[in-house]
Amino acid sequence: MEGLSDYLAMHTSGLQNTIGLHSVNVKKEMIVPIVKEASDIRICFDFDMKDKDKNPGAEAALKLQKLIPHSKIFFVSTTKKRDIADIYREKGPSGVLGVFRGSMTRKEVKQLLDPRKHTDHRAIALFLIKKHKICSTGGSASNPDCWMFGENGIWKPVRRAIVKKIIMEVYEDDFDMDHNAKDINDVINYIEGGSTECAEGILDSLINVGNGAVDDNTIFLSNGRLDIRKKMIFDYKPEDYVTSCLALAPSPFDGDLNPNEFEKFLDQILEGKKDVEAHKKFIYQWIGYCCIPKYTQQKMLWIYGEGRNGKGRFADVISGIVGIDNIVNLSPSEFDRTPYTCGDLFGKSVNIISEIGKKDRLDSKIVKSIVGADTITSQVKYGSAMTFKTAAKFMFLTNALPDTPSSGAWLTGRLMLLELSNSFEGREDVKLGAKLSREINQIFWKSVVAYEEVIKNEKFTIPDEMGLYAAAHYEKHDYVRQFYYNEYPRFRDVPRVFERLNETAEERAYPYFMDYCKDRLGLPPGRIITRQTFVDSFSKFLK
Secondary structure, three states, rough: OOOHHHHHHHHHOOOOOOOOOHHHOOHHHHHHHHHHHOEEEEEEOOOOEEEEEEEEHHHHHHHHHOOOOOEEEEEEEEEOOHHHHHHHHHHHHHHHHHHOOOOOOOOHHHHOOOOOOOOOOHHHHHHHHHHHHHEEOEEOOOEOOOEEEEEEEEEEEEHHHHHHHHHHHHHHHHHOOOOOOHHHHHHHHHHHOOOOHHHHHHHHHHHHOOOOOOOOEEEEEEEEEEEEOOEEEEEEHHHHHHHOOOOOOOOOOOOOOOOOHHHHHHHHHHHOOOOOOHHHHHHHHHHHHHHOOOOOOOOEEEOOOOOOOOOHHHHHHHHHHOOOOHOOOOOHHHOOOOHHHHHHHHOOEEEEEEOOOOOOOOOOOHHHHHHOOOOOEEEEEOEEEEEOOOOOEEEEEEEOOOOOOOOOHHHHHEOOOOOEEOOOOOOOOOHHHOOOHHHHHHHHHHHHHHHHHHHHHHHOOOOHHHHHHHHHHHOOOHHHHHHHHOOHHHHOOOOOOOOOOOOHHHHHHHHHHHHHHHHHHOOOOHOOOOOOHEEEEEHHOOO
């Protein structure tokens, strides 16, 4: 017990095995020798509520109990605004002995501290959801156990075992409550079952953010949420429902937009271009676009060129900003191999593709959905399917452009081509990587400023040279156009054997188009565009 007057009152009442302590000075090494031979222990504290949420006496008693290595410990409390000495003066020894006939367990003492925390598992689940930001998503491509945990303002997928550990810590640190495995499982069941409106609201918000429901002027950084217009970084709030962020934690914007080494690097790889500055602006805009957590412009970039021409260094700069964990390397054909591949795009910023095979098609349905900012679905092993929108920008880095047949207006309107023709083989700067790493902060801010123009104009500033070359390339590989002008007039009105009933002119022409591609152009079957893509493209010519 605490206090000299209470100690004397206890002794006078016949309770000789009493120890008077001042809780501030209590240490474990002082307590252990004293209580070593005791059969059971009573810790007495005053019910001295300072306000509706504070009971220093009960809190001190609970702390003292943790120092005592004894299994049979009970608690005794006086009535409100009275201590043992007051009871002794009013009722004598019998009153003091009456107080000690009643005792409480640790759990009952905690209920005295805050009865609101000790109701049922549903209430505890609500507390966990609201304060510690734990919720079950009911299915996540990146998280087979379907749990999300809000930590430092970022919602991250976690496994069930980690959730249990978090709940145990909450029980002990926030509630200071005894608990067992059943208590933890009951809390998990309440959250997992979606039995609380709060959990459902958090889940809806997480899905909306994952589906691109983010302001176009927002970038999620590791040190906060960037408002592009204000050039200011704000601390995250759990209610922001951010599920992923860039690796970069830039210093505040100071107007320094002169990454000298990166500028020299761009001058070297762009040497020979008619308008180097316009190409530089485009590159900065693309870097800024890779930082945006949604597909605002619905564009892909294909950088190509033989030899060591800076493609890898450029990819390293983007990796340094968005973070290696936010990058995937998935070719278009991989999305058709398994129903789980699309899930790897969840929460990612960039998809860098360096190898293109014969089966890779840029006009596949899934690629169109991704780049077109449509919703995609991925199966989850041992879990429900997940539907989401990805922000992973497609960036191709190859030595040459493959003979990919044009898919008409869709591809020509989505794919941007940038040729790097200057090779640095044998004269590479081995220290360039380190130099560029030191300028990542300035590169990022200059890219943010450049991307503001994209937001304003709602399009990239594409150099004329890039646009003209792309148009020539698409015309060369626009096999639908070539077929229409060179081959279609010869059999336009010729009936075909086994012609299907109600077959459209576009559908009738597709078999002839396939023959044209195989016999005249020498294309393998896998490189010929699909029937539906042909119909969509060919109909524009017939009109």
